[in-house]
Amino acid sequence: xxxxxxxxxxxxxxxxxxxxxxxxxxxxxxxxxxxxxxxxxxxxxxxxxxxxxxxxxxxxxxxxxxxxxxxxxxxxxxxxxxxxxxxxxxxxxxxxxxxxxxxxxxxxxxxxxxxxxxxxxxxxxxxxxxxxxxxxxxxxxxxxxxxxxxxxxxxxxxxxxxxxxxxxxxxxxxxxxxxxxxxxxxxxxxxxxxxxxxxxxxxxxxxxxxxxxxxxxxxxxxxxxxxxxxxxxxxxxxxxxxxxxxxxxxxxxxxxxxxxxxxxxxxxxxxxxxxxxxxxxxxxxxxxxxxxxxxxxxxxxxxxxxxxxxxxxxxxxxxxxxxxxxxxxxxxxxxxxxxxxxxxxxxxxxxxxxxxxxxxxxxxxxxxxxxxxxxxxxxxxxxxxxxxxxxxxxxxxxxxxxxxxx
Ligand SMILES: *Cc1c(COP(=O)(O)O)cnc(C)c1O
Numbered sequence: 354x355x356x357x358x359x360x361x362x363x364x365x366x367x368x369x370x371x372x373x374x375x376x377x378x379x380x381x382x383x384x385x386x387x388x389x390x391x392x393x394x395x396x397x398x399x400x401x402x403x404x405x406x407x408x409x410x411x412x413x414x415x416x417x418x419x420x421x422x423x424x425x426x427x428x429x430x431x432x433x434x435x436x437x438x439x440x441x442x443x444x445x446x447x448x449x450x451x452x453x454x455x456x457x458x459x460x461x462x463x464x465x466x467x468x469x470x471x472x473x474x475x476x477x478x479x480x481x482x483x484x485x486x487x488x489x490x491x492x493x494x495x496x497x498x499x500x501x502x503x504x505x506x507x508x509x510x511x512x513x514x515x516x517x518x519x520x521x522x523x524x525x526x527x528x529x530x531x532x533x534x535x536x537x538x539x540x541x542x543x544x545x546x547x548x549x550x551x552x553x554x555x556x557x558x559x560x561x562x563x564x565x566x567x568x569x570x571x572x573x574x575x576x577x578x579x580x581x582x583x584x585x586x587x588x589x590x591x592x593x594x595x596x597x598x599x600x601x602x603x604x605x606x607x608x609x610x611x612x613x614x615x616x617x618x619x620x621x622x623x624x625x626x627x628x629x630x631x632x633x634x635x636x637x638x639x640x641x642x643x644x645x646x647x648x649x650x651x652x653x654x655x656x657x658x659x660x661x662x663x664x665x666x667x668x669x670x671x672x673x674x675x676x677x678x679x680x681x682x683x684x685x686x687x688x689x690x691x692x693x694x695x696x697x698x699x700x701x702x703x704x705x706x707x708x709x710x711x712x713x714x715x716x717x718x719x720x721x722x723x724x725x726x727x728x729x730x731x732x733x734x735x736x737x738x739x740x741x742x743x744x745x746x747x748x749x750x751x752x753x754x755x756x757x758x759x
Contacts, residue, residue, distance in 0.1 A: 354652070355648070355652050355655075355656060357656075357738070357740055360648065360737055360738050361738045361740075363388040363389050363390065363644075364386050364387075364388055364389070364738055365389060366378075366386050367386065367738060370708065371705070371708040371710070372705065372706050372707070372708055373708075374707055374708030374709075375708055376708050376710065377707075377708055377709040377710065377743045377746050377747065378710050378736075378739075379709060379710060379711050379733040379734060379735065379739065379743065379747060380710045380711055380712050380732075380734060381558070381578070381685070381734045381735055381736040381739075382526050382529075382555060382578070382685065382686055382712065382716075382732065382734035383578075383712050383734070384577045384578060384583065385558060385577070385578055385579060385580050385736050386580070386736070386738070387580055387581065387582065387637075387641070388580055388641075388644050390640055390643070390644055391580055391581060391582070391637045391640045391641050391644060392637075393640075394636055394637045394639075394640040395582055395633050395634065395636070395637040395640075398417070398420070398632065398633035398636050398637070399633055402416055402417050402420065403417070403632075403633075404416070404417045405417070405629055405632070406418040406421050406629075406630065406632050407606060407623070408606075417632055417636075420632075420636045420639075421442075421630070421632055421635050421636055422437070423636075423639060424635055424636050424638060424639025424640075424642075425437050425440050425442070425622070425635075425639075427639040427642045427643065428440050428587055428638065428639065428642060430642075431562065431642045431645075431646070432557075432562045432563070432564050432572060432587075432589055433562070433563040433564060433565055433566070434564055434565070434589055435565055435592070436592055436621075437622075438592070438620070438621035438622045439589055439590055439591065439592055439595065439621065439622070440587060440588075440589055440622060441587065441588040441589070441590065441595075441621075441622045441625045441626060442585070442586070442587065442622075442626055442630050442631070442635045443573070443586040443587065443588050444584045444585065444586055444631065445575040445576070445577070445583075445584070445585070445586035446474075446476060446552060446553075446554040446573050446574055446575045446586055447476040448586060448588075449571075449573030449574075449586055449587070449588040450476050450477055450480050450520070450550070450552065450573055451476075451480045452588060452601045452625065453480075453520075453548075453550055453571050453573070453588070453590075454480035454481055454483065454484040455480075455484075455601050456598040456599055456600070456601055457484065457517070457518065457548065457598070458484060458487055458488060459599070460517060460548075460598075461484065461488040461490045461517050461518075462488060462489065462490070463488065463489030463490070464489065464490070464491065464515065465488065465489075465490040465491070465515050465516075465517045466490060466491050466492075466493050466511065466513070466515045466516045466517065467481045467484065467485065467490055467491070467492050467493070467516075467517060467518040467519075467520070468492075468493045468494075468495065468508065468511050468512070468516055468518070468519045468520070468547070469481060469492065469493075469494055469495070469519075469520050469521060470494065470495040470497070470503055470521045470522075470532070471494055471495060471496055471497045471503070471720055471721065471724060472497060472501065472503065472521075472522060472525040472527070472528070472530060472532065472718070472721060473520075473521070473522060473552070473718070473720075474522065474526055474527075474552065474554070474716075474717050474718055475717045475718065475719070476552075476717070477520055477521075477522060477552045478720070481518070481520065484518075490517065493511045494720075495507050495508050495511070495521075497721075497724060500678060500679065500680045500681045501525070501528050501530050501677060501678035501681050501721070502530070502678075502680075502681050503521075503532055503533070503537075505533070505536065505537070505540070508537060508540055508541075509540065509544070512540060512541060512544035512545045512547075513544070513545060514545065514546070516541070516544075516545040516546075516547040517546075517547055517548065518547055518548050518550060519537065519541045519545075519547045519548070519549050519550070520549075520550035520551075520552065521534060521537055521550075521551065521552065522551070522552035522553075522554070522555065522556075523551055523552065523553050523555070523556035523560070524555035524556045524559065524560075524684055524685070524686075525555065525678075525686075525718070525721075526554065526555045526686070526716055526717070526718065527677075527686075527688060527715075527716040527717075527718040527721050527722075527730070527732065528677050528678035528681070528683065528686060528688045528721065529555070529661070529678065529683040529684055529685050529686025529687065529688065529734070530678045530681045530682065530683050531556075531681075531682045531683060531684055534551055534567065534569075535567065537549075538567060538568055538569060542568070548570045548571065548594070549568075549569045549570045549571070550569070550570065550571040550572075550573070551567065551569045551571065551572045551573070552573060552574075553572050553573060553574040554573070554574050554575050554578055555578070555684075555685065555686075556574070556684075557574035557575075557578070557579050558578050558579040558580075558685070558736070559653065559654055559657055559684050559685050560650070560654060560684070561650045561651070561654075564589050570590065570591050570594050571588065571589065571590050571591075571594075572587075572588075572589040573586065573587065573588050573589070574586060574587055576634065576637075576638040576641065579641055579645065580641040580644055580645065580736075581634070581637055581638040581640075581641035582631075582633075582634045582637050582638070583634075584631050584634050585631055585634040585635060585637070585638045587638075588625070592621065595621050595622075595624070595625065596621065600618055600624050600625060600627070601625060601627075602627035602628065603616075603627060604627035604628045605627065605628055605629070606619070606623055606626060606627060606628065606629075607619050607623055607624050607625070607626060607627040645737075648737060653737045654684070656737060657684060657685050657735050657736070657737065657739075658684065660735045660739055660740075660741065660744060661683060661684065661685065661686070661687060661735060663741055663744055664687045664733060664735075664744045664747065664748075665679070665687055667744060667745070667748045668687065668689060668748060668751065671748070671751060671752060671755070673691060673692040673693065673694070673755070674689055674690075674691060674692065674751070675689060675690050675692050676688065676689045677689065677690075677721075677725060677730055685734055685735050685736075686732060686733070686734045686735075687732070687733050687734075688716075688730040688731070688732045689730060689731055690727060690730055690731065691731075691751070691754060691755055691758065694754075694755060694758045694759050695754070695758035696728060696729065697713035697714060697728070697729040697730055697731045698713045698714065698729070699754070699758055700713065700731045700751070700754045700758070701713035701731060703750065703753060703754040703757060703758075704731075704747070704750045704751075704754065707746065707749075707750045707753070709746060709747055709750050711731055711732060711733045711734075711747075712731075712732045712734070713729055713730070713731050713732070714728075714729040714730075715728070715729050716729070716730070716732055731751075733747055
């Protein structure tokens with residue numbers, strides 16, 4: 354049933370060569386490739402349907418609106434939101450997190466606390482630091498152990514009536530560690546009234562997501578890491594919370610009435626969707642959801658987990674390899690260094706000569722790098738179209754790098 358060649362045939366870019374070698378694309382945690390079905394929907398929007406949404410009574414405007422709202426309902430199902438209007442289109446995880454931090458400003462005061470973790474992407478750190486600057490609140494950071502695993506006894510210590518926000522990722526982009534967000538949410542609910550924010554940028558491409566079961570207040574992710582175009586993303590928020598909080602951007606489409614005496618805001622989701630949205634991209638995000646559902650998210654996850662297990666086993670057969678988070682529960686990512694040999698970017702350049710695309714450096718997670726006292730890692734990250742042969746090529750490349758740099 355799971356036909357990897359059939360899946361690969363949907364990605365034209367996978368046929369290309371890089372530096373005279375077949376492309377081996379292992380940088381999926383940075384962005385995934387897009388299947389033809391997504392590109393076709395995007396292209397078709399601009400060739401056949403292009404019009405602004407929610408504005409015109411003319412036919413194209415109505416068709417474009419219907420397509421975008423259909424996509425919203427697909428995403429609602431994809432994350433099991435209770436209502437489609439709890440699904441807000443954004444341009445990505447970064448925008449979603451900044452939006453949340455901004456609209457919570459009036460809810461925080463001096464000496465309140467925001468809890469994040471050591472494993473966060475810069476985009477789940479900096480917006481909270483900015484919120485602290487605006488309000489006088491303080492940031493508390495759940496530490497990790499030498500395996501990269503969150504030390505949840507610190508969460509127990511940190512949680513109090515001062516805690517106003519707990520924001521963590523479900524999967525770490527730098528190490529691929531799967532965080533126990535169910536437990537984090539349960540502890541938070543029990544010991545505080547904090548808003549719970551989940552950064553799902555690295556989990557939405559791999560896992561089945563159920564925001565109702567999770568009982569989080571917000572869940573954000575990017576389209577481009579799950580087979581959709583860049584400049585697309587989703588902010589999920591619970592109805593009562595989104596209704597109560599103020600808007601983020603002001604402008605067209607987000608008002609009910611607007612006059613110089615004052616403005617009243619539109620209902621959800623439009624209150625948070627000021628201005629002309631990325632209509633073609635948002636429709637294509639629905640097509641990316643269709644692509645994933647057609648394969649089956651459990652099948653995607655099983656395949657990626659098998660790739661990860663294989664990659665880790667093969668890499669550890671080599672000598673002098675350090676895998677970060679080796680003993681932690683992980684998905685989709687193997688992050689490593691060659692002990693005593695060169696820096697990660699040297700390894701990355703040698704791999705690139707062999708057509709193998711990996712990410713090197715700090716992966717927008719400098720605190721993790723500081724914790725391990727390194728400048729960066731080599732990160733190979735997997736998607737549904739990757740193969741075991743590609744991992745063999747990666748391991749060959751790493752061997753070659755060891756020889757050349759050793
Ligand atoms: C990529 C990523 C982000 C930022 O996403 P953008 O698409 O760049 O806005 C945030 N958090 C995690 C865990 C990520 O992997």
